[in-house]
Amino acid sequence: MSKEGISSIQELIENFLLTNQDKILFAHKKGYRTYTINGKELFEKVQKTRVFLKNKNIESSDKIIILGTNSIEWITVYFACILSGIIVVPLDTLTDKLLLKKIQKQVKAKAIFQDRGLASIGFVPNKIKQFYLDELDNILKNVNIDTRANLPTTKTRPNDILEIIYTSGTTSNPKGVILTNENITAGVNAAISSISLKIRLRMLNLLPLSHIFGQIQGLFLLMHFNHKIFFLDSIQPRKIISFIKNKKINGVALVPGILSALKKELEGKSVLLNLGVQFRLIGVGGASLDTELERWWKRRLIIVIQGYGLTETASVVSVNKIGASKTGSVGKVYENLEIKLGKDNEILVKGKNVTPGYFNDQIKTKQAFEDGWFKTGDIGEIKNSYLYLKERKKDIIITPSGLNVYPKDIESTLNKIPVVEESSVLEKDKKIHAVLILKEKADISEVVKKANEKLLSHQKITGYSVWPYKDFPKTHTGKVKKHIILQEISKLKTKPHSYENKLYNVINNVLKSHQKINLKSKLSDLGMDSLRRVELISELEKEFDVEINEVKLNQFTKVSDIEEIMKESHIQKIKFKKWPISSISRLVRYVFQKLLVFPLLRIFTKTDYYGLENLRHIEKLKKPVIFASNHQSALDSPVIIKKLQLPIAIPADSNYVFGIGTEGPFILRLYKRLRGYLIALFFNAYPFGETIGTNTSLEFTGEMLDNGYSILIFPEAHRTTDGKIKAFKSGIGYLALNMQALIIPVKIKGLYEILTVRKTIPKFGKSKVIIGKPITPEKLKDLSYINATKLIEEKVKEL
Amino acid sequence: MEVKVGCDIVEIKRFIKIEEETLNKIFHKTELKNPNPETLAGLFAAKESCKKVFNNLSWHDIEIKKKRNGKPDLILKTEKNIISHDLSISHDRDYAIATVVFLIKRGGT
Numbered sequence: 001m002s003k004e005g006i007s008s009i010q011e012l013i014e015n016f017l018l019t020n021q022d023k024i025l026f027a028h029k030k031g032y033r034t035y036t037i038n039g040k041e042l043f044e045k046v047q048k049t050r051v052f053l054k055n056k057n058i059e060s061s062d063k064i065i066i067l068g069t070n071s072i073e074w075i076t077v078y079f080a081c082i083l084s085g086i087i088v089v090p091l092d093t094l095t096d097k098l099l100l101k102k103i104q105k106q107v108k109a110k111a112i113f114q115d116r117g118l119a120s121i122g123f124v125p126n127k128i129k130q131f132y133l134d135e136l137d138n139i140l141k142n143v144n145i146d147t148r149a150n151l152p153t154t155k156t157r158p159n160d161i162l163e164i165i166y167t168s169g170t171t172s173n174p175k176g177v178i179l180t181n182e183n184i185t186a187g188v189n190a191a192i193s194s195i196s197l198k199i200r201l202r203m204l205n206l207l208p209l210s211h212i213f214g215q216i217q218g219l220f221l222l223m224h225f226n227h228k229i230f231f232l233d234s235i236q237p238r239k240i241i242s243f244i245k246n247k248k249i250n251g252v253a254l255v256p257g258i259l260s261a262l263k264k265e266l267e268g269k270s271v272l273l274n275l276g277v278q279f280r281l282i283g284v285g286g287a288s289l290d291t292e293l294e295r296w297w298k299r300r301l302i303i304v305i306q307g308y309g310l311t312e313t314a315s316v317v318s319v320n321k322i323g324a325s326k327t328g329s330v331g332k333v334y335e336n337l338e339i340k341l342g343k344d345n346e347i348l349v350k351g352k353n354v355t356p357g358y359f360n361d362q363i364k365t366k367q368a369f370e371d372g373w374f375k376t377g378d379i380g381e382i383k384n385s386y387l388y389l390k391e392r393k394k395d396i397i398i399t400p401s402g403l404n405v406y407p408k409d410i411e412s413t414l415n416k417i418p419v420v421e422e423s424s425v426l427e428k429d430k431k432i433h434a435v436l437i438l439k440e441k442a443d444i445s446e447v448v449k450k451a452n453e454k455l456l457s458h459q460k461i462t463g464y465s466v467w468p469y470k471d472f473p474k475t476h477t478g479k480v481k482k483h484i485i486l487q488e489i490s491k492l493k494t495k496p497h498s499y500e501n502k503l504y505n506v507i508n509n510v511l512k513s514h515q516k517i518n519l520k521s522k523l524s525d526l527g528m529d530s531l532r533r534v535e536l537i538s539e540l541e542k543e544f545d546v547e548i549n550e551v552k553l554n555q556f557t558k559v560s561d562i563e564e565i566m567k568e569s570h571i572q573k574i575k576f577k578k579w580p581i582s583s584i585s586r587l588v589r590y591v592f593q594k595l596l597v598f599p600l601l602r603i604f605t606k607t608d609y610y611g612l613e614n615l616r617h618i619e620k621l622k623k624p625v626i627f628a629s630n631h632q633s634a635l636d637s638p639v640i641i642k643k644l645q646l647p648i649a650i651p652a653d654s655n656y657v658f659g660i661g662t663e664g665p666f667i668l669r670l671y672k673r674l675r676g677y678l679i680a681l682f683f684n685a686y687p688f689g690e691t692i693g694t695n696t697s698l699e700f701t702g703e704m705l706d707n708g709y710s711i712l713i714f715p716e717a718h719r720t721t722d723g724k725i726k727a728f729k730s731g732i733g734y735l736a737l738n739m740q741a742l743i744i745p746v747k748i749k750g751l752y753e754i755l756t757v758r759k760t761i762p763k764f765g766k767s768k769v770i771i772g773k774p775i776t777p778e779k780l781k782d783l784s785y786i787n788a789t790k791l792i793e794e795k796v797k798e799l
Numbered sequence: 800m801e802v803k804v805g806c807d808i809v810e811i812k813r814f815i816k817i818e819e820e821t822l823n824k825i826f827h828k829t830e831l832k833n834p835n836p837e838t839l840a841g842l843f844a845a846k847e848s849c850k851k852v853f854n855n856l857s858w859h860d861i862e863i864k865k866k867r868n869g870k871p872d873l874i875l876k877t878e879k880n881i882i883s884h885d886l887s888i889s890h891d892r893d894y895a896i897a898t899v900v901f902l903i904k905r906g907g908t
Contacts, residue, residue, distance in 0.1 A: 530847055531813060531821075534858070538820040550824070550857050737828060784827040784862040786876050 005189035016223045017043040028231040032702030048143040049080035060085030067091045068115035070231040073133040085154035088163040090210040158182035176359035177311045186353035187314030190334035191221040204230045206254040212315040213286045218253040237265035251281030256289045257478030271300045286477040291328045314353040318387045329386040347380045348373035397427045403458045433463040465489045510536045524555035547693045571693035580680045604762045611771035624710040629746035630725045631714035633755040649709040651688030661691030719757040728793040733785030745772035747799035770799040805851035806898040807844040814839040825858045840895035841888040848899040880904045
């Protein structure tokens with residue numbers, strides 16, 4: 001970890017992989033499970049990928065498109081290309097068919113590696129080999145590599161192109177920014193020189209790897225300091241917050257848009273409790289950061305590092321160093337680059353990190369430079385060697401009298417007014433027009449009046465509208481698309497109302513209209529067909545904490561009924577509790593079970609265990625599994641656990657066992673709560689069921705599995721009342737398909753007779769436990785959850 | 800025995816920029832293997848047709864598999880009271896349409 005920097009990206013990658021053979025380098029949460037990889041495994045994967053590419057005749061200087069969300073597979077292909085001298089063209093996941101076509105026309109890539117789930121891409125250009133990132137492991141299965149000596153890193157020169165990054169959307173011709181080895185290396189070195197975090201941290205990278213910020217600040221910089229890097233497949237604030245808490249994340253790299261969404265979610269709550277005391281650091285960039293937002297986080301004693309840079313400058317121009325940061329500024333300029341203010345105070349940059357130009361576009365390249373200086377298009381000012389961003393050149397409004405108005409000034413004034421959620425100021429009909437998103441119903445003319453009192457005469461807002469949707473249209477990095485806002489508000493004929501009722505807003509969002517909603521209207525009257533009703537349910541579930549059964553919401557449902565339905569479907573949002581898996585709890589549990597429970601069991605029953613060879617096989621795998629068993633009595637769990645030398649977690653009904661969501665007298669709820677704590681302590685049970693919702697139930701199961709605990713579940717949900725095995729509930733099908741763990745069928749015999757449901761005193765007798773062969777993922781792969789449930793039920797019955 | 804029929808027609812373009820949560824509510828993972836708008840529209844129309852016949856079927860109670868010859872195979876969570884069923888899906892330019900026919904025991908829906 002030298003502070004001097006790196007000499008090349010290839011060297012950085014090699015060092016990172018080879019010095020961290022046994023350490024986990026990347027962790028990616030996909031769905032309900034987290035996937036991890038250590039240095040040795042990743043190195044092998046990268047080398048195999050390089051051989052694979054070679055076999056497909058893709059060589060140094062050829063181009064490959066990578067199109068997908070952050071993942072271990074993305075990193076693998078990226079590293080493989082860099083080490084082989086293959087030029088990478090990383091694309092934003094929002095790239096559509098048209099843009100992909102245009103880009104491919106320019107770069108003529110030989111192959112594309114993409115996420116299978118991206119529905120918008122149906123187009124595969126001719127002569128391009130297509131591979132799916134999620135199938136990388138399968139693709140590499142048949143690739144053999146012997147020793148590292150066989151495939152040395154391809155030698156590349158500083159001026160060789162490492163990647164081409166496309167920045168603009170389809171509204172104009174795409175511009176590919178060329179970034180050479182030297183550019184990226186200079187970018188990483190600049191970043192390293194200003195930040196010195198010497199301890200190994202757990203960092204969450206929410207910046208897309210397809211963007212230069214994500215690569216330099218969210219990847220290479222963190223690799224240099226040997227941090228553990230996490231990826232998450234969601235940008236929902238709630239999911240991010242619980243991930244940070246559960247995985248003990250120390251810091252996060254993200255764009256201002258997500259930072260603002262996190263703040264909104266944590267408003268009124270304790271940041272310390274919700275994110276954990278280990279969370280200390282936020283690295284933000286990619287779009288302008290509102291000063292109020294920055295202050296909010298700093299007031300909560302979290303270090304906020306804001307950086308400024310562009311793709312063309314390899315993400316680095318300036319940064320606020322830890323300990324020397326100035327709120328509102330984008331920091332001091334990095335060493336080894338120069339900036340100066342040109343005409344109109346435009347920021348100009350020079351340095352080894354600056355791109356040589358745009359791919360195959362002499363004209364645009366010439367336009368972007370002036371006497372060897374790169375024109376950023378941003379207006380700024382320098383005070384006491386700190387850089388302040390004033391505005392994007394193209395966003396500046398010039399008044400009829402020739403005065404410059406910077407929309408950011410007006411937006412920050414508006415944003416200070418409490419009822420304003422977000423604002424965007426642009427030029428409309430030659431007037432200064434403010435578009436507002438309000439937190440609640442308010443008189444917009446009053447809001448504008450208040451703001452105007454604080455603005456100078458040439459800055460005053462003379463036109464305004466309320467934005468009828470939840471968010472402004474933004475780019476993937478969070479930059480507001482002002483031209484689209486302008487288009488939309490020009491379409492609005494009358495001043496739209498901002499409804500006080502969140503429900504009306506959601507309905508209008510789905511209908512993409514802004515009409516007044518009559519409580520008595522049926523959904524079909526409002527133009528909601530069945531597809532829209534599904535979208536409505538998704539939106540309602542996101543906005544409010546509910547899980548709505550689609551059967552309850554049909555075309556005859558009136559708007560007035562919806563509130564009732566939501567009240568019934570309210571789920572309790574609870575967090576995953578880690579205390580039952582702490583060392584103390586484990587010790588207490590061990591003692592309790594070994595000294596009390598198991599001996600007691602032996603008094604009532606002698607159990608014969610069959611299928612133990614299957615158990616040995618599972619133990620060798622060292623990966624947690626899911627045991628699915630029929631349910632005969634209250635003794636089932638201890639009887640099964642007794643023989644399993646594995647850590648086990650047992651899902652138990654959230655209402656019945658834990659008292660979550662129980663109505664009734666306080667004393668009943670208290671009793672259930674206490675009983676829940678005891679069962680969690682002595683048997684490692686965790687809440688699962690309707691009152692906390694399917695999603696949370698699955699999340700908790702995933703967390704337990706990630707922590708190394710195998711799951712013991714009884715898919716019948718209730719103990720048998722007649723000794724026969726009843727139909728399995730479909731929850732097990734969901735688990736089988738979503739948890740990436742082997743399913744082991746288990747059958748119990750004899751316990752029904754020993755302790756029938758509703759009896760309290762067990763009889764004496766013999767019992768049997770049969771452990772079946774694991775159900776391989778191949779058998780489940782193509783099944784729906786209905787059929788998966790049926791299959792598992794069959795397997796258990798067969799035993 | 801009774802014959803029941805359901806049909807539905809839907810615009811393909813409504814499945815172009817559709818949200819993942821909505822897709823997951825309607826379709827099984829296996830049905831999302833080819834997530835192009837035409838396929839999705841056809842599957843949606845097929846499921847909606849079934850729901851018109853059986854009012855309390857939910858999206859996930861229905862699974863449609865494509866056989867090798869292209870003909871869709873309909874799988875329901877419970878086949879109670881259903882003697883026989885058949886499904887047909889068609890596409891033309893901007894629309895997808897599906898028709899499903901059930902032969903059920905009397906009083907079965």
